[in-house]
Amino acid sequence: MIADIERLAAPRAFPDGTPYRSLGVREVSRIAAAAGVAPRDVELAALEREILPERYARNFRSFSFAEQAALLRGRVAVVGLGGLGGAVSEVLARLGVGRLTLIDGDRFEESNLNRQLFSTVDVLGAPKAETAALRIRAVNPTIETDPRVAFLTAENGRDLLAGCQAAVDCLDNLPSRFVLEEACRGLGIPLVSAAVAGASGHVTTVFPEDRGLRAIYGEPASAPRKGAEAAFGTLPFAVWFLACLECAEVVKILLRRGAPLRGVLFLADLTEGFFERVRLGPAAEAASRPPQGPEAPSAA
Amino acid sequence: MVHVEVRLYGAGDRPAEQRVALPEGSRIRDLLARLALPEAEVGVVLVNRGDASFDTPLQEGDRVTLIPPIGGG
Numbered sequence: 001m002i003a004d005i006e007r008l009a010a011p012r013a014f015p016d017g018t019p020y021r022s023l024g025v026r027e028v029s030r031i032a033a034a035a036g037v038a039p040r041d042v043e044l045a046a047l048e049r050e051i052l053p054e055r056y057a058r059n060f061r062s063f064s065f066a067e068q069a070a071l072l073r074g075r076v077a078v079v080g081l082g083g084l085g086g087a088v089s090e091v092l093a094r095l096g097v098g099r100l101t102l103i104d105g106d107r108f109e110e111s112n113l114n115r116q117l118f119s120t121v122d123v124l125g126a127p128k129a130e131t132a133a134l135r136i137r138a139v140n141p142t143i144e145t146d147p148r149v150a151f152l153t154a155e156n157g158r159d160l161l162a163g164c165q166a167a168v169d170c171l172d173n174l175p176s177r178f179v180l181e182e183a184c185r186g187l188g189i190p191l192v193s194a195a196v197a198g199a200s201g202h203v204t205t206v207f208p209e210d211r212g213l214r215a216i217y218g219e220p221a222s223a224p225r226k227g228a229e230a231a232f233g234t235l236p237f238a239v240w241f242l243a244c245l246e247c248a249e250v251v252k253i254l255l256r257r258g259a260p261l262r263g264v265l266f267l268a269d270l271t272e273g274f275f276e277r278v279r280l281g282p283a284a285e286a287a288s289r290p291p292q293g294p295e296a297p298s299a300a
Numbered sequence: 301m302v303h304v305e306v307r308l309y310g311a312g313d314r315p316a317e318q319r320v321a322l323p324e325g326s327r328i329r330d331l332l333a334r335l336a337l338p339e340a341e342v343g344v345v346l347v348n349r350g351d352a353s354f355d356t357p358l359q360e361g362d363r364v365t366l367i368p369p370i371g372g373g
Contacts, residue, residue, distance in 0.1 A: 080373055085373065174369070177371065198312075201370060217369060217371075218343075224340075226369075227371035228310045228341075228368040269310070271316075272317070279349060280351055
């Protein structure tokens, strides 16, 4: 396999003129088939030799060879494959996050078509998880998908999320979000959570020891099932915007680079043009005067 | 009187930003009453971008951010 990778790697140059060795999409497939291994193993072996699978050429040098390999070795669960989850799955697959557990017990319906990337007229009625896996295979067959046509519950949560380094909350109701958070705590993995109503939304990252979603929604028993989205719907540009922020959080977690939005809620209202980071949790209250600490810059 | 800047996410038909004058000693709860905003429609309250509650007293120049419960995806 290694000899084939070296032989089939082609010299190329980045737009700034820097030369590199590239391995094409077809070559990855061919080497994998010949060696009887997964395409992901071919890409990992290439990256170890500083040969860049061409499909990740525009991730480079924002990601080093080692970082691209770390993404490929990653396993992330996307929980909910509607508006947020469709966009999150697509972006993670294109980034090269190597293993995706795709969880949703639902099927596509017409009201999904305004925002859910994997919903098309011809898949109405099809299970979202299986449709998502087909799409990911078409976009990046290197990615190993594990579609689970099931709703995450307190009973099955740990099983569904087993082996994942992080979970992405792309759900559409508050009780399910708390169930997911508990499952992540039980497994000791971080949760990236976003939610949308109308043109507004927020994103945060919860590590097992953090207060987490209670800082946003209060206690689960008193939280409503649905929020303002029941009145304002969920607009696609807000959904995809928040989904992309979730992906940025996943990258920070997998690469241990940058500062995840822990104890911080990133807020956006795309109609008003509001974008800001706010501090969550009781510890923040004492620090709320004077305002504008270094961790709370506003782009608004 | 204290003057506060109020930013409302998911405002719908309400003003998304406004300046409100309230009597000295007013709390967030009093602000919500002034805005005729039911407490159930406010999920997170922040004062000067830090966590606050309906009981948090308001001071001159405070910046109040009100976020409805948001759960969609």
